[in-house]
Amino acid sequence: MNKLLIATNNKGKVKELQDLLKDMGIELVTPANINLKLEVEEDGATYNENAAKKARAFAEVSGLISLADDSGLEVDALDGAPGLHSARYHPKPGANDADRRAYMIENLIGKPRPWTAHFHATIAIAVPAKDVHIVEGNCYGEIIPEERGTGGFGYDPIFLFPELNKTMAELEMEEKNRLSHRAKAVMNAIPILK
Numbered sequence: 210m211n212k213l214l215i216a217t218n219n220k221g222k223v224k225e226l227q228d229l230l231k232d233m234g235i236e237l238v239t240p241a242n243i244n245l246k247l248e249v250e251e252d253g254a255t256y257n258e259n260a261a262k263k264a265r266a267f268a269e270v271s272g273l274i275s276l277a278d279d280s281g282l283e284v285d286a287l288d289g290a291p292g293l294h295s296a297r298y299h300p301k302p303g304a305n306d307a308d309r310r311a312y313m314i315e316n317l318i319g320k321p322r323p324w325t326a327h328f329h330a331t332i333a334i335a336v337p338a339k340d341v342h343i344v345e346g347n348c349y350g351e352i353i354p355e356e357r358g359t360g361g362f363g364y365d366p367i368f369l370f371p372e373l374n375k376t377m378a379e380l381e382m383e384e385k386n387r388l389s390h391r392a393k394a395v396m397n398a399i400p401i402l403k
């Protein structure tokens with residue numbers, strides 16, 4: 210069976226991608242499965258550059274077809290921040306997801322609501338010593354000032370789908386994996402993977 214390396218160090222992404230790709234008929238491998246510890250510097254100017262860089266680096270080191278995700282949350286009232294910098298959006302080094310959510314709300318307090326926002330995901334699939342394929346997905350909602358739900362990761366507890374009156378963290382993984390930016394990008398990746 211063909212193998213695909215899920216080229217991310219983010220455990221939340223690993224779980225979602227494993228679920229999204231489970232019916233593809235390919236063996237999914239994580240960096241932990243092959244004892245691979247690789248940190249790629251995300252110094253690109255775009256999600257696409259960073260995703261391609263991560264996928265290429267993992268493919269080169271592992272020799273496996275590698276799928277990387279570069280994603281972020283863009284908040285309109287923050288002029289699109291934190292965007293590309295979502296994983297590092299905090300003045301203090303060593304901050305965690307909860308610190309970043311609190312920091313985002315601090316920066317939004319006083320600005321008129323709704324705090325509309327969208328998640329973006331770029332997925333890059335790299336074939337060792339060959340090409341890289343890029344696909345994208347977005348999902349739209351708003352940031353709320355209180356946390357709701359315990360599922361998912363990152364900004365999920367403060368990202369509301371107004372039409373469902375549920376945050377991303379209040380969704381079952383199966384629901385998040387129908388609606389999310391990552392799910393949409395994976396849908397676009399399926400023909401390429403096939």
Ligand code: ITT
Nearest residue numbers: 217218219278279280281282295296362363364365
């Ligand atoms: P890898 O680079 O190893 O994949 P990372 O967490 O550093 O892991 P990114 O650079 O793509 O990944 O950062 C994306 C950040 O955007 C992530 O750390 C979250 O803070 C946020 N994010 C992305 N997708 C999300 C989602 O589905 N739910 C909540 N937050 C998300």
